[in-house]
Amino acid sequence: MSAETPVQNAGHFTRARLRFRDWRGNRPFWAGLFTLLGGVPIAYFPYATFKLGNMSLAMATTAGAGSLIIGVLLVTLGLTMWFQSATRVFAGVAAIVLGLVSLVVSNIGGFIVGFLLSLIGGALSVSWMPSDGSADGAKPNRSRKHGPAGGAKEDPSPADSDAGVPADAGAPEPGHQLTESAGADNGGGNGGGYRAD
Numbered sequence: 001m002s003a004e005t006p007v008q009n010a011g012h013f014t015r016a017r018l019r020f021r022d023w024r025g026n027r028p029f030w031a032g033l034f035t036l037l038g039g040v041p042i043a044y045f046p047y048a049t050f051k052l053g054n055m056s057l058a059m060a061t062t063a064g065a066g067s068l069i070i071g072v073l074l075v076t077l078g079l080t081m082w083f084q085s086a087t088r089v090f091a092g093v094a095a096i097v098l099g100l101v102s103l104v105v106s107n108i109g110g111f112i113v114g115f116l117l118s119l120i121g122g123a124l125s126v127s128w129m130p131s132d133g134s135a136d137g138a139k140p141n142r143s144r145k146h147g148p149a150g151g152a153k154e155d156p157s158p159a160d161s162d163a164g165v166p167a168d169a170g171a172p173e174p175g176h177q178l179t180e181s182a183g184a185d186n187g188g189g190n191g192g193g194y195r196a197d
Contacts, residue, residue: 027083031123031128032080035077038095038120039071041071042074042109046064063106067110077091078121081121092126099114
C-alpha cells in the first residue's frame with residue numbers, strides 16, 4: 001500500500017459527497033426523508049410485539065391493515081418526492097392527509113411520531129421550490145444582453161445599482177457554469193450559495 005492511497009480514497013469520498021449534495025439540492029430531500037420516516041412507525045406499531053422481561057405486549061387492533069396501507073403509502077410518497085420532484089405538491093398534500101387519517105386509524109398516528117413526521121414532510125414538500133425558480137427544472141434565460149422577451153436590454157435605474165458599481169457586477173461570465181459553493185449547504189433553497197466557476 002502506497003502513501004498516496006488515502007489521498008485517492010479521500011478524493012473518491014469527496015466526489016461522492018459532492019455528487020450526493022448536488023442530487024439532494026435538486027429535489028425536496030428533507031421532505032421525502034421525513035415523510036418516509038413518518039410511514040415507518042405508522043406501519044410498524046400495529047404489528048409489533050414488545051417483550052418486557054417475561055411479558056409480551058402485542059398491539060392487536062382491527063386497524064392493522066389500514067395502518068399498513070397508510071405506512072406503505074407514506075413511504076412511497078417519500079420516495080416519489082425524491083425521484084419525481086415534479087409531483088412534490090401532490091405528494092405533500094397526500095402525505096398531510098394520510099398523516100391526519102393515521103391519527104384515527106393507526107394508534108394515534110404511530111404514537112404521534114409518525115403523524116408529526118409525515119406532517120412536517122408534507123409541509124416541506126408543498127413549500128419546496130427548485131433553486132432556479134421553475135417548476136419543471138428548466139433553466140431560465142440568463143442572458144445579460146437581451147431581456148426576457150428577446151428585446152433590448154433595459155437601462156438600470158439609479159436605485160437598482162450602487163454608485164460606481166456596474167449593474168451586473170455579481171453575474172457570472174458567459175460560458176461559466178454555476179456550482180454550489182462548499183460553504184453553503186442550503187439544500188437547494190432560493191438559489192443562495194451558488195458561485196461561478
